[in-house]
Amino acid sequence: MEPFTSPDSPMMISVIVMLITIAASIAAFMIPSFFHDNILHPYSIARGGRIHTLVTGNIIHADLMHLGFNMMSYYFFAFTLNRQVGNVNFLIIYIGSMLLADIPSLIKQRNNPQYFTLGSSGAVSGVIFSSILFNPLSKFYLFILPIPISAYIFGPLYLLYCYYAAKRQGDNINHDAHMWGAIGGFLITVSLYPDVLPYFFGAIFSRW
Numbered sequence: 001m002e003p004f005t006s007p008d009s010p011m012m013i014s015v016i017v018m019l020i021t022i023a024a025s026i027a028a029f030m031i032p033s034f035f036h037d038n039i040l041h042p043y044s045i046a047r048g049g050r051i052h053t054l055v056t057g058n059i060i061h062a063d064l065m066h067l068g069f070n071m072m073s074y075y076f077f078a079f080t081l082n083r084q085v086g087n088v089n090f091l092i093i094y095i096g097s098m099l100l101a102d103i104p105s106l107i108k109q110r111n112n113p114q115y116f117t118l119g120s121s122g123a124v125s126g127v128i129f130s131s132i133l134f135n136p137l138s139k140f141y142l143f144i145l146p147i148p149i150s151a152y153i154f155g156p157l158y159l160l161y162c163y164y165a166a167k168r169q170g171d172n173i174n175h176d177a178h179m180w181g182a183i184g185g186f187l188i189t190v191s192l193y194p195d196v197l198p199y200f201f202g203a204i205f206s207r208w
C-alpha cells in the first residue's frame with residue numbers, strides 16, 4: 001500500500017463535490033436570481049445576512065471559463081488526494097480551505113456594498129497544496145513553461161505569485177482567496193497527518 005493511502009468506500013466524495021459544483025454553476029449561469037442569491041457578499045455577511053453564501057459562493061462560478069479552469073485543476077489533484085486521505089478527511093480539507101480562503105475578503109470588504117466574490121478557487125488551492133504534501137515529486141506543467149516543474153517547487157512559487165498579485169490588485173481575480181486557501185490546505189493536512197512533513201522532506205532530500 002502507498003504511504004497515506006486510505007481504504008475507503010468506492011464512491012469518492014470528491015466526485016460528488018465536483019458534480020454539485022458543476023450543476024450549481026450551470027444553474028447560476030441560467031437563472032439570474034439563483035446567481036444573485038448565492039454569490040458571496042461580505043457586506044451582508046458582516047451584518048448577519050446571507051450566511052449561506054459562505055458555502056454557496058464557493059460553489060457557483062462566473063462563467064464557463066471560470067468553472068472549467070477550476071474544475072480542471074480540481075480534476076488533476078482531488079481524486080488522488082481523496083484516495084490518500086479518505087472521504088471524511090477530504091471534506092475537512094476542502095471545506096476548511098474554503099472557509100479560510102474567505103477570511104481576507106470578509107475582513108477587507110466588510111464595509112463595501114459593491115464587492116461580491118465567487119468560485120471554488122480557494123478550496124481547490126487547498127486541495128492542490130494538500131496533494132503537494134503527499135506527492136512532492138509529482139510534476140506540473142505550467143502554461144508559461146514547456147518543461148515540467150516538481151510540486152515542491154511549484155508550491156512556493158504559487159504563493160509568491162498570489163502574494164504579489166494580491167498586492168497589485170490589477171485584475172478581478174481574488175488572489176487572497178487562492179493564497180489563503182492554499183495555506184489552509186497545508187495547515188489542515190499537517191494537523192490531520194503530522195507525519196506528512198517528515199515524509200514530504202524525506203521524499204525531497206532522497207533525490208540528492
